[in-house]
Every structure is written in structure tokens, then in C-alpha cells.
Amino acid sequence: MKNNKCILNSILLVAALSGFCDSAYADNGKIVFSGNMGSSSLVAYGTQKKENYDVAVMLADKSLKGKKIEAIRAPFQSSDNISNVKVWISKKLTVESKKNVPDVMSLDATFDGNTASATLATPYTIDSDTLYVGYSFNVDATSSTTKYPVVLVADKSDAGFFLHTSRTYMKWKDKSDFGSSALEVDISGVEANAANISEIGTVYGLVNTTTDVTLSIRNHGYNGVKSFSYSYTAGDVNGSGLVELDKPLPAIYNASTDVTIKLSEIAAKGTYPLKFTVDKVNGEANSEAVANEGKFVVANVMPKHNPVMEEYTGTWCGWCPRGYVALKLMNKYHPDFIGLSYHNDDAMEVMYSNNFPSSAPGFPTADMDRSFNAALDPYVGVSNSGLGIEDIWKAQAKKFAPASVAVEASYKDDMKKIATKATFVFLEDLTDADKYKVEFVLVADDLHGTGSTWEQHNYYTEDNVGSMPSPEADPFFAGNSVIPGLHFDDVVVATSRLTSGLVSLPATIKTDEPIEVEGEFETAKVVNTSGESLIQDTSKMRVVALLLNADGTIANAAKANVEGYSTGISTINNNEGKTDVPVAVYDAQGQRLSSMQRGLNIVKYASGKTVKVVKK
Numbered sequence: 001m002k003n004n005k006c007i008l009n010s011i012l013l014v015a016a017l018s019g020f021c022d023s024a025y026a027d028n029g030k031i032v033f034s035g036n037m038g039s040s041s042l043v044a045y046g047t048q049k050k051e052n053y054d055v056a057v058m059l060a061d062k063s064l065k066g067k068k069i070e071a072i073r074a075p076f077q078s079s080d081n082i083s084n085v086k087v088w089i090s091k092k093l094t095v096e097s098k099k100n101v102p103d104v105m106s107l108d109a110t111f112d113g114n115t116a117s118a119t120l121a122t123p124y125t126i127d128s129d130t131l132y133v134g135y136s137f138n139v140d141a142t143s144s145t146t147k148y149p150v151v152l153v154a155d156k157s158d159a160g161f162f163l164h165t166s167r168t169y170m171k172w173k174d175k176s177d178f179g180s181s182a183l184e185v186d187i188s189g190v191e192a193n194a195a196n197i198s199e200i201g202t203v204y205g206l207v208n209t210t211t212d213v214t215l216s217i218r219n220h221g222y223n224g225v226k227s228f229s230y231s232y233t234a235g236d237v238n239g240s241g242l243v244e245l246d247k248p249l250p251a252i253y254n255a256s257t258d259v260t261i262k263l264s265e266i267a268a269k270g271t272y273p274l275k276f277t278v279d280k281v282n283g284e285a286n287s288e289a290v291a292n293e294g295k296f297v298v299a300n301v302m303p304k305h306n307p308v309m310e311e312y313t314g315t316w317c318g319w320c321p322r323g324y325v326a327l328k329l330m331n332k333y334h335p336d337f338i339g340l341s342y343h344n345d346d347a348m349e350v351m352y353s354n355n356f357p358s359s360a361p362g363f364p365t366a367d368m369d370r371s372f373n374a375a376l377d378p379y380v381g382v383s384n385s386g387l388g389i390e391d392i393w394k395a396q397a398k399k400f401a402p403a404s405v406a407v408e409a410s411y412k413d414d415m416k417k418i419a420t421k422a423t424f425v426f427l428e429d430l431t432d433a434d435k436y437k438v439e440f441v442l443v444a445d446d447l448h449g450t451g452s453t454w455e456q457h458n459y460y461t462e463d464n465v466g467s468m469p470s471p472e473a474d475p476f477f478a479g480n481s482v483i484p485g486l487h488f489d490d491v492v493v494a495t496s497r498l499t500s501g502l503v504s505l506p507a508t509i510k511t512d513e514p515i516e517v518e519g520e521f522e523t524a525k526v527v528n529t530s531g532e533s534l535i536q537d538t539s540k541m542r543v544v545a546l547l548l549n550a551d552g553t554i555a556n557a558a559k560a561n562v563e564g565y566s567t568g569i570s571t572i573n574n575n576e577g578k579t580d581v582p583v584a585v586y587d588a589q590g591q592r593l594s595s596m597q598r599g600l601n602i603v604k605y606a607s608g609k610t611v612k613v614v615k616k
Contacts, residue, residue: 089106309327312363442541
């Protein structure tokens with residue numbers, strides 16, 4: 001199932017747009033609700049057709065109940081060839097006889113420059129938990145601006161982006177993955193100084209160490225937020241502070257910024273209740289000063305987070321060499337790097353693209369911890385040049401991982417099977433750990449062959465010299481359109497997700513208690529979609545264990561080479577190996593230790609045997 005897109009394409013058109021309303025910053029007793037928080041990252045979206053559009057945002061914040069909608073504004077690239085503009089309010093999105101039918105009100109809008117707006121003669125009081133506000137218009141003729149008439153903010157927001165058109169989207173569609181509508185709604189009845197923070201959830205820290213906590217402060221007042229005072233309790237420890245924002249938040253509802261505060265150190269390991277309150281905004285009492293509750297887990301050791309880069313590629317794709325080079329470089333620079341390369345429509349294809357863990361919008365593309373919707377470039381990441389994927393990998397590695405992961409694998413039954421075992425150690429007691437799933441991925445290095453499906457197509461020439469480093473990129477800068485003889489690493493050749501299914505952890509887990517999950521691959525079934533074996537060198541196979549969050553993103557991972565000719569994976573046996581002696585001790589991440597530490601240790605003996613030992 002070949003996907004011939006070598007670059008990412010969509011009907012989303014990046015455009016240089018302006019039109020953010022200055023009233024959003026005015027101290028006029030009103031607040032603006034919009035997906036546009038003052039961003040310069042505005043884009044234009046459209047079907048490129050002459051048709052009628054209906055666009056909506058959703059107001060789903062209960063704190064808006066009782067407030068009043070005063071006016072509605074809709075920005076356009078241009079007012080040319082746009083007619084019959086209306087703004088409207090509805091409690092649900094309904095289409096009847098192919099037309100949008102608002103159930104609250106609809107008003108004619110007028111243009112002021114490229115912004116269509118209407119002021120309600122009688123402000124509408126928000127009386128429901130969910131409300132849609134939108135605008136409708138006709139495209140009378142297609143042009144460079146009317147092909148993409150809907151102005152969006154590239155970032156997602158709570159407002160979202162909902163779309164219905166007369167020819168293309170015959171039913172209302174949630175298109176929020178493309179961004180947020182830049183529609184603006186003036187709301188009155190809010191307090192002058194009001195703010196809250198995002199949910200705290202669980203915060204993790206080390207004993208006897210101050211802990212940095214990043215919180216999102218959100219504006220709900222018509223004065224915006226220039227500064228705020230806070231207080232917190234973590235167990236028996238109290239703290240407070242003042243934060244002055246470098247860039248004040250404007251008078252936009254839910255305009256937010258991340259701030260980092262420090263929690264004081266706690267001497268004893270454990271789980272403590274955490275309460276955080278924004279007491280004052282701009283030096284005045286916060287009208288929404290409600291304690292936000294979470295928990296503070298204090299541990300002796302933090303799990304090492306091992307991010308996973310997943311690359312989507314194919315030898316037929318002429319731009320895919322940059323993914324090949326990126327994997328080479330990441331493995332060279334970072335021995336703990338975990339890369340998984342999924343091939344499409346070539347000799348290394350083991351699954352069709354509809355079975356990829358992420359929906360690849362084109363080739364080449366990449367994901368990191370399945371958290372970026374496979375929207376990354378495998379080399380530059382989100383940058384314009386350089387090995388930007390490395391920056392994303394480093395940033396991801398700094399993020400918290402809920403558990404350490406260790407994995408081991410070996411051949412058994414005369415090489416007919418590969419047995420795998422992953423060990424997970426969590427930082428806290430859990431009663432809902434069955435939300436976590438485990439996936440084993442079998443990976444091969446040094447795959448190579450002859451024939452057209454092994455030959456890498458190449459669009460790079462000597463003009464690209466310097467864009468990627470030597471010697472890794474040298475084969476692609478010689479100007480040859482096809483490169484034979486390459487050896488491919490990090491190739492996914494099987495996954496338990498498709499062979500035996502994901503495995504759930506037990507619901508109840510105790511702190512520092514190792515949880516083991518076993519798996520197995522049949523070597524005879526490690527074949528490409530043409531039925532040809534992809535185990536070329538038994539010494540160059542490894543297994544990656546993935547700990548998956550409930551939403552399918554990767555919480556943590558580990559990798560290990562498949563050990564040869566073993567009858568199985570060693571297990572702890574206190575009665576064996578009396579004459580054997582330990583020669584090395586490693587932690588759960590494979591880092592060598594000078595002596596055993598508290599928690600999980602992996603002990604290697606002179607005979608080559610390894611055992612797991614948990615030190616209390």
C-alpha cells in the first residue's frame with residue numbers, strides 16, 4: 001500500500017496575515033474569547049471552491065455561564081468576492097436541507113477592512129455549559145484569497161475549529177487538528193482581576209531536593225495578568241511567592257503562559273497532598289482564588305526517560321535519505337538513542353501503512369514518543385535546517401517518565417523463537433495501572449540486498465553538500481538518482497501490537513515493586529509483506545519494550561540486543577550458581593553502578609548469566 005507523497009501536503013495554506021483586534025488588549029470591562037491569543041502564526045484554510053461556508057468555535061467553560069456576549073468578529077484575508085456574511089449563536093450544530101440552522105440567533109455582519117463584525121442589540125446571556133459561536137459567508141468567485149478564506153491560528157486551543165460547507169463538508173466536521181478559528185467574541189460580566197491555573201495532577205521530585213513545577217496560568221479577567229501571587233502546601237510544607245510576567249497576558253479569556261515555580265524540599269520519600277492557589281492578580285485579590293489540588297510524589301531515584309523516534313520511510317522516496325542520515329547520526333551521537341524505522345512499499349515493509357502506529361501524512365516523516373502526530377521531519381524536526389530532530393529528542397528526554405523500563409531478549413528453541421521480558425518499576429502505588437500497555441518491537445540492523453526494492457531513490461545532489469554532514473550523507477550528494485548497496489539500521493521487522501496484541505499491566509502496583517511482562521516472536525514469521533525473511537544476521541537483532549500511556553503515547557522505553565543461543569531468559573534462582581561470581585551491576589536503564597542501589601538492580605555474573613535483584 002504505497003503512499004506516493006514524499007512531502008507533506010494539505011489544503012492548509014500558510015499566509016502572512018494580520019488582523020488581531022487591538023480591543024483584546026483594552027481595559028474596557030470586556031474580555032475576548034478567541035483561539036487567537038495574539039499569535040503571529042496565522043494561516044488560511046479552505047476548500048479552493050466556490051461554495052458557502054459555516055465556521056464555529058465552542059465555548060465550553062462553565063465559568064462563562066452567566067456572562068454576556070456583546071459582539072462577534074470574523075477576520076478574512078480579504079473582503080473581495082465574499083458576501084452574505086452573518087454571525088450567529090447556537091447551542092448545537094445543526095444542518096437542515098444542506099444549510100446551517102442556528103438555534104439562538106443570527107445577525108448580518110458588516111466589513112470594516114477585512115474584518116466582518118456585528119454588535120448584538122441585546123447582549124446574549126450564556127445559559128448553557130456548551131455554546132457555539134460562528135459565522136457564515138458565501139464565496140462568490142475563487143481567487144488567491146477566497147480559495148482559503150478561513151483564518152486560523154496554527155496552534156490548537158479550547159475554542160477549536162468546526163466547519164460546514166455547501167459542497168465539500170456536507171455535515172459539520174471538527175477540524176481542530178488544523179488549528180483554531182481566529183473568530184473573536186466580546187464577553188462582558190467578567191471580573192477585573194481573575195486567573196487560575198491548569199490542573200496540577202501529579203508532581204514528581206527527589207528527596208531533599210527543591211522541585212521545579214511548570215504550571216499554566218490562565219487569564220479570566222478584563223485587566224489581563226501582569227503579575228500574580230501564589231501559595232501552596234505540600235504535605236506539611238508551606239510556600240508562597242510572587243511571579244511577574246515578562247509578557248503580560250492580554251484581556252483574552254484563557255490567554256495563558258507557562259511559569260515555573262519551586263517546591264521546597266521534602267526529606268522523606270512518599271506521596272503528599274499538594275494544594276496550589278493563585279491568591280492575587282495584579283496585586284488585587286483574585287476573584288477565582290480556588291485551591292487546585294494534586295499530589296506530590298517524592299522518590300529516591302527518578303526513572304531515566306528514553307524517548308523513541310519513529311521514522312516513516314521507503315526506498316522509493318527520493319527525499320527519504322534524510323531520515324536514513326538522521327538515524328545514523330542519532331545513533332552515533334547518543335548510544336542510548338532508540339530509533340524505529342517503518343518502511344513502506346519496499347523490501348523491508350512488514351506492515352501496510354494503515355497499520356503504522358501513527359498515521360503518516362507523507363514520506364519521509366517522523367514522530368517522537370507518538371506525541372507529535374507523525375508531523376516531524378526526520379532530520380530537521382520542526383526547524384528549517386540542521387539536525388533539529390536531536391533538539392526534540394533532548395527536550396523529550398527531560399520529561400518525566402512514570403516508571404523505569406528494562407528489557408532483555410534471547411533466542412530459544414533452536415532459534416525458532418525470540419523470548420522477551422520487560423521489567424517496569426513505578427515511583428508510586430497505583431490502582432489504575434492497567435491503563436498502561438506494553439508493546440514489544442523487534443528491530444534489525446544492517447539489512448541489505450539487491451534489486452530495485454533495496455535501491456534508495458535520491459533527490460539530493462552536490463548542490464546539497466553541507467546540508468547534512470559527512471560521511472553519513474556522502475552517498476546522496478554524488479548526484480545519483482538511485483543508490484544501491486545501502487545497509488539499513490533500526491528497521492522494524494515485527495511488533496507484538498500486530499502479532500499477539502498489547503499487554504495491560506495489572507491494575508494494582510506497589511512502589512518500587514518490579515512488574516514483569518513477557519512476550520515472544522516466532523522467527524519464521526519475521527518476514528516482509530512478500531514473505532521473505534528479514535532476519536539476515538542473528539547477532540544484529542534487538543528488542544525495544546514500549547510502555548504506552550492510555551492515550552497511546554509512549555511513556556518510556558528500553559532496548560536490548562537479542563542474546564544468541566540461549567535456552568531462555570534467566571530468572572532469579574537463589575540456589576543456582578553457587579560457584580559463580582558477580583562481575584558487574586547495572587541499574588534498570590543499563591547504566592553501570594559501583595554497587596547495588598535501592599530498587600531494581602541487574603547483576604551480571606562471570607558465566608554471562610544476568611539476574612534481577614531488588615534492594616529494599
